[in-house]
Amino acid sequence: MxxxxxxxxxxxxxxxxxxxxxxxxxxxxxxxxxxxxxxxxxxxxxxxxxxxxxxxxxxxxxxxxxxxxxxxxxxxxxxxxxxxxxxxxxxxxxxxxxxxxxxxxxxxxGVLVPYAPRNVLRRIVDLYAEQGWKAVVAPEMEFFLTARNIDPNMPVMPPMGRSGRRAAGKQAYSMSAVDEYGKVIDDIYDFAEAQGLEIDGILQEGGAGQIELNLAHGDPVRLADDVFFFKRLIREAALRHDCFATFMAKPIAGEPGSAMHIHTSVVDSKTGKNIFSGPKGMETEAFLHFIGGLQNHLGAGIALLAPYVNSYRRYVPDFAAPINLEWGRDNRTTGLRVPISTPGGRRVENRLPGMDCNPYLGIAATLACGYLGLMEKRNPRPEFIGSAYIDSDEIPVNMGDALDLLDEDAALKAVLGDGFCKVYDSVKRNEYKEFLQVISPWEREHLLLNV
Incomplete structure (x- = not known):
């Protein structure tokens, strides 16, 4: 060797x-x-x-x-x-x-390029380290397996299962639904094992051919690397079995979108103890400040969590995606959920990122907003009780609005790096401009002969 x-x-x-x-x-x-x-x-x-x-x-x-x-x-x-x-x-x-x-x-x-996404995340991790903290994250990956789609003008279709029927929606957690494309799952496991990547679990999600893959918690940069690798290996596993894997936020009309939920906690670097929990296991001020930072800055961070025009098709009421910055304990309708856990595992789940986001930037934006909350020491709004599937003016409705919100949040830009934000804005406004030049089938169907 x-x-x-x-x-x-x-x-x-x-x-x-x-x-x-x-x-x-x-x-x-x-x-x-x-x-x-x-x-x-x-x-x-x-x-x-x-x-x-x-x-x-x-x-x-x-x-x-x-x-x-x-x-x-x-x-x-x-x-x-x-x-x-x-x-x-x-x-x-x-x-x-x-x-x-x-x-x-x-x-x-020899200086790290400040607008390389991996370097942006490392910058945020270093800010935590300077305060004696270490961030811990656990991403969840949702994606669709689809039939091969070689004509972009045609709608995306669910894949054909081993039964000879197309994958069906509304089968969340069904083991038989996962078995329909078990050979793809087998290859995902085999590839992951060969790559030394750890899978915490795989399950059927609510969409037709939609799968969720969970990763064990750990270091933010390493977990972002893992998601980066997983996207490629999942695509390769699908291609082996005559189907596509897509990480688009909303690939199929009428089906739920795909998210990358990010669970986050913060530990003391010296003691290894979760700063979200006090000596008797109670929630700490730091825990509330972290949530407050997410509430105060994540509206601007949406530009990184929802990076394409398609991303905003996921933010619709009553479609399994939160469209708010409310927080709640064990409440999946809130954008910020506090799952059931032991005091040592207390964490906040950011349910707003789409699976189409760059994993380095999705995790960086989440940690940056939480960091600002810890530094600004602002408490969140009261916990939201009940269903939070409500309209919210805190969530931008399109890419242009999202970029404007990011540009207005000086504190978030300073944490992410002004140079990175300028590059990101230039790239995303170019993409948005290109999209606005495309005439959609909806426009041709409803406007061509009616207006």
């Missing part, structure tokens, strides 16, 4: 075994959370000193267009990529022995 492979995590070394590594994929996540990078022979990876990518990858929109550079001319200078060997993991769906390694993006002076 060569020197560089000795730095790999145990799961990656087990995957290699006594085989020779053929290829290494040097990757980073862009603003959308898409894996960008270079693949190279393992022999070259072992000897190469530096890896480069242009910083323009963070200005690329989801359609492949380029947003305006908010800082200077569009000259595309190179960034230096530095491998984080703790992230090295298998790509078990490939024909040869391939590894993926997430890289840190630095400028040519």
């Amino acid at each position: 060569s020197k560089w492979t000795e730095k790999l995590p145990e799961a990656a070394r087990d995957f290699i075994g006594d085989r020779r590594v053929d290829e290494v994929e040097c990757i980073i996540g862009d603003i959308a959370g898409v894996a960008r990078g270079k693949a190279m022979p393992a022999a070259k990876f072992a000897t190469q000193k530096s890896y480069f990518l242009p910083n323009s990858i963070f200005l690329q929109t989801i359609t492949g267009e380029w947003a305006d550079n908010p800082f200077d001319a569009f000259t595309e200078p190179d960034m230096i990529l530095e491998p984080d060997f703790t992230t090295a993991t298998a790509a078990p769906w490939t024909a040869d022995v391939t590894l993926q390694v997430i890289h840190d993006a630095k400028d040519q002076n």
